Amino acid sequence: MERAARLARTVACVMLAMLFISCGETATSGPSNELLIVGYDREPDTMNRFSTHILEDIQSCIIEGLTVTDEKMQVQPLLAREVPTIANGSVVLRPDGRMDVTWKLREGVRWHDGTPFTSADVKFTVDAINGPAWNPESTDGFDRIASVDTPDPLTAVVHYKERYAAYALQFVRGALPKHLLEGKDIERATEYNRKPLGTGPYQLKEWKTGEYVLLERAPHYWRGDSLPKIKRIMFRFVPNTTTRVNQLLAGEVHVVALLPWDRARDLAQAKGTVIAKTTGNAYEHVTLNEKTVPAFRDVRVRRALLMGIDREAITKQILDGLAPVSHGPVQPVSWAYTDSIATWPFDLVRAKALLDSAGWVTGADGIRAKDGVPLRFTLMTQAGFVVRENVSQVLQRQWHDLGVDVKIQLVDGTAISTKWFAGEFDAMLHWWQMPADPDLLLFFAADRTPPAGRNINYFVDSTLTRMLVAADREVDQVKRRALLIPVQQRIADQVPELWLYNVTRLDAVPASLKGFKGNPTNTGIFWNVADWEIRP
């Protein structure tokens, strides 16, 4: 026992000493042009922009595209001198349906290792993506490219086999450095995927797995030696949202990226922090599966369900007023958006009358039924996504008032994809991140049910399908918009799905941060990071 007691005393002393050393005010410093620390929700899988599955926030600081979408989702030239259009003669439509796009590259752009960035890199990228050896996330658009010509180092002519409306975004993810990757297995090019070579304002200094990525300003950025203004940016990976909030409150990070709406209020007490709102190009909605629930095939039922939802109350209360109600699949940030469409505001009386007229009569248990079949379905949504769990319970309650019986089913984030892809659900609460180019065909055309597309409403409307096909074949944006307006009107009238709110991105940033603009696309908010500056 004496020995044990002595041991216990020693251990206690050592522990106290350790606490003594380690306690004391934590050394935290505020945001500065020396260092900006970002609390980020997840670690990237790879720095290769063509392979990654998450938002390209970090990658876009290092690797630049030929074009970039700005905060208004307008396509702007970046490594290209201009965006090719029919008007400036860089897009040529051939009578046989083929199409040529000429990219003029900016002069004087160099990779971070000093090698000039040329059209050969563009050609190499297309060949690598279309080649058999590498499996990028998507080959969309690239598979329509027949070949690339490089008449000179600053010109790349892309020959498309068929027309492709979204050509301007073809190289939004940049290009691969030919001199580094030629002859290498890109699939396993660990060095590039972990420490990519780019042309952007930052280069990767250090990637501590599971902890952080540290970016450091690249020497001689092509836009001028004075850029970027912030020397180093550190992305710390913190999966737990509450921990990220605590980190900001403790002064350990300066930015909390991708803040859930219901957590913004936690940061109200954080001095010097503002919540930056970026209207998104995604929309939260309820998908109604017409294949499994015959009742959804009646437009009156769909309209009644939408009118039975008090969306204003949901966005105001659960989202703390941080995201606006959405009335259709095309979001206000899109060039194709129109607000001259039918909307279906909360109206319990009209909703009930619609269901009555459709033959769904309230039974003794308060649930409506038609021909002995009760109006009942299961609402599937992602487990662990608190806002969705809450919204689904409010929907359940509000539809209950309508006489509709809804069960909630929570499914984990990966299994849910398998289920919706197979069409194994009644209704689903989720969002779509829309491409910068509004590809409505994929989501609403009758023949685009999975696996061919994402029409998981299994919505069949031949009028709409015809209109969608016509719009998809048009390359000229002005003409295309004219075609897409009636499309949106038809969709809003038919209510194939129930629109809830715009997925507005929230980032808690220092009040002293200047130059922040936000971005609604997958490119992320760091697209103009070179212009960011801390100015108290």
Next chain:
Amino acid sequence: MTAIAARPPASPARTALLLAAGIAAVALLLPVLAPHAPNAIDLAARRVGPSAAHWFGTDDLGRDVLSRVLHGARLSLFVGLASAVVTLVLGVGVGVASGWRGGWLDTLLMRATDALLSMPRLPLLMVAAAILEPGAVALAVLVGGTGWMETARVVRADVLALRERAFIDAVRASGAAEWRILVRHLVPNAAPTIAVAATLAVGRGILLESALSFFGVGVRPPAPSWGNMLYQAQQSMTTAPWVALTPGACIFATVFVINALGVRLARSGPEVRPA
């Protein structure tokens, strides 16, 4: 030890029965006491602190925390206790058989236990979620069926030591039947360890239930359980701490009661009975 000198006279069976009856009564009666409907959403009164209308405040959707805790009691108590029973039956059974018999049976049972311990619990539960309809019984079986291995190993360790004790030899020498030695002498002497295993099983069962709803195996919203209430309260820890306080206190109280009863039961058990 003074506490041991003064043994309570109650027999273990009677105490256990009383406990079961008491908890059943509580679980049945509690929902009656609820001042509000547990799922009545009031978006205008979200995260309101304790008041006359809502004694323990309201949650994220403006529902009365007290009413939800009272309604959640039935499920949480059932899952906690029933899963503990499953854990104890399997754990004590395997542990005693393995420790008492030894030899090839011990090797077989312990390696099987190792194999089950190696199986990651979450994928197992996710597979179950895909096959089973969530319900209280399914939950209890899943939680108990995937959590008895530690109990088995600990009980085995206890039995190994007891087997070599002199009084067991004495009982054996007197020609007592094997089952009688096990039931009358061995298990009662392992009671303190078993009681601890029971306490742990109840606490872990109640908490694991909430983790299960994360994978869609748990109760479906909006049905309340202490575990999922506590889990959801994480969202409003700083802004509405009362949402977590009530379910947390209930879990603590339950585990505390089970622990106290377990300790008493273990001490009231026979220690060395002349055969």
Next chain:
Amino acid sequence: MLQAIPLLLVVSIVGFTLLHLVPGGPLDVYLGSPNVRPEDIARLRRAYGLDQSLPVQYGAWLVGFVRGDWGYSYTDGRPVLTRLLERVPATLELMVSALSIALVVAMVVSLWRATRPRGAGAVEALSVAGISLPVFWLGLVAQLVFAVALRWLPSSGRVTYDGAGLADRLRHLVLPALVLATVHVAAWTRYLGASLDGVLSAPWMRAARSRGVPRSLLMARHALRPALLPFVTVVLLDAALLVSGAVVTESVFAWPGLGGLFAEALARRDYALLMAFLMLTSTAIVSLNLMADVAYRWIDPRLRAT
């Protein structure tokens, strides 16, 4: 030790089947992106060999595993072994410190409680609290108190930046290690306490006390040893389970250990990584449980005969 190989084989077959039974697959992450088309999915399925039958996939995995080729992660394309090894130092750091703290505290508290019945109530209440509070809760409250309110310690992470020095590492270690230790202390003191009670009330102990053996000697020589068996069992078992990381603690404290990697691998259905975890856990459990059997004989000489 010979039992270990057939056991690992059985575990790998059952585990492989189980993992593939979990709904979803490694390619599901592609479905959410609208510009990924069915052709892309089919191409990736072929490329990763996911279009082959399960026995064929298992066979390929087993052959590779035996040869030391544990495959490539579906998530980022790097070798599985690389991904595991880079997480080992952080895992060991947290595990060893949490377990040592827990071990010392549990033994000291249990012995103290056994000899001084008056403190028993408080110890019991604290350990019950440790059992009934979820780890994530404990961790977040600790952050709010020590990092946000007092600013004594960093809330999370393992270092401020690489090369920040030993003091910085220690400061980051304190909260996660204490929280992880607390959970184990709660359970361990209960087991050790129960065994000590049992031993102390045994007739031969009472006899020893009446003979006038000093209390401290009584505890160390006579009481502790026989009470250790269940305790050693549960300590070694918990240690074995921690070898593959502490999922919740690591997530709350953004600790870069194996637990976080496991959570990520499970979410992405990264079969190659998950199989490696299965083998790692299994090996740890078998070896530490066999070690426990050896320890029993050392602790209790009577068991050596059998």
